[in-house]
Amino acid sequence: MRALNESSQLPSPKDLKSFLYGKVCFRSENFLASKIANEKFNVILCLSTLKYVHLTFGDNGVKCLFLRAFASLEDEGLFIIDPQPWKSYKKAKRASETTLENFNNIKLKPDMFKEYLEQIGFKILTTIAYPPDGALRYKDPKPLIVYQKLGHK
Numbered sequence: 001m002r003a004l005n006e007s008s009q010l011p012s013p014k015d016l017k018s019f020l021y022g023k024v025c026f027r028s029e030n031f032l033a034s035k036i037a038n039e040k041f042n043v044i045l046c047l048s049t050l051k052y053v054h055l056t057f058g059d060n061g062v063k064c065l066f067l068r069a070f071a072s073l074e075d076e077g078l079f080i081i082d083p084q085p086w087k088s089y090k091k092a093k094r095a096s097e098t099t100l101e102n103f104n105n106i107k108l109k110p111d112m113f114k115e116y117l118e119q120i121g122f123k124i125l126t127t128i129a130y131p132p133d134g135a136l137r138y139k140d141p142k143p144l145i146v147y148q149k150l151g152h153k
Contacts, residue, residue: 032057032064043078044069047144050110051084055092055099059108063116070120075151079122082142083110114145122147 011019031046032053046069054062069079086109093103108116114124128144 031068032061039072040074041072041077042074043080044073045080047080047082048084050081050113051089051092054106054110055089055095055102058102059106062108062113066113066117067120070122070149073149075149077149078125079117079147079149080144081113081147082144083113084142086110117147121150123150124148 031044046065050062050065053065057064073079089103089106089110093100118124125146125148128146
């Protein structure tokens with residue numbers, strides 16, 4: 001497969017599939033309840049789920065998710081999240097008695113995630129605007145925040 005900078009033409013889907021075969025896999029599961037044993041990943045993508053983890057399992061649940069992501073990443077691996085704004089928590093808090101109780105006890109609000117993630121060993125690599133400009137169907141755009149696990153020195 002040719003490198004993208006060698007030509008303005010993108011690789012064909014067949015070339016891309018052949019290049020990625022055996023190198024990329026996707027899993028969708030409850031990461032907190034998973035029985036992953038010593039598996040290491042290059043990237044962990046956590047989209048539109050932090051609010052639900054937080055409301056279902058409280059501060060300890062979201063901290064556990066962050067710590068588990070850190071432990072499951074290779075050094076310099078990427079953790080990509082899109083924290084929902086606090087106002088969206090207020091809309092979802094009445095889903096159950098548990099979510100309402102957890103909402104009332106939350107101390108680690110989404111605007112504090114960056115500080116907590118840095119304390120456990122992540123650093124922000126970049127923030128990506130999402131959705132892209134012109135995607136009008138999204139009412140509340142959220143940035144994708146790309147954290148990197150700091151490697152051992």
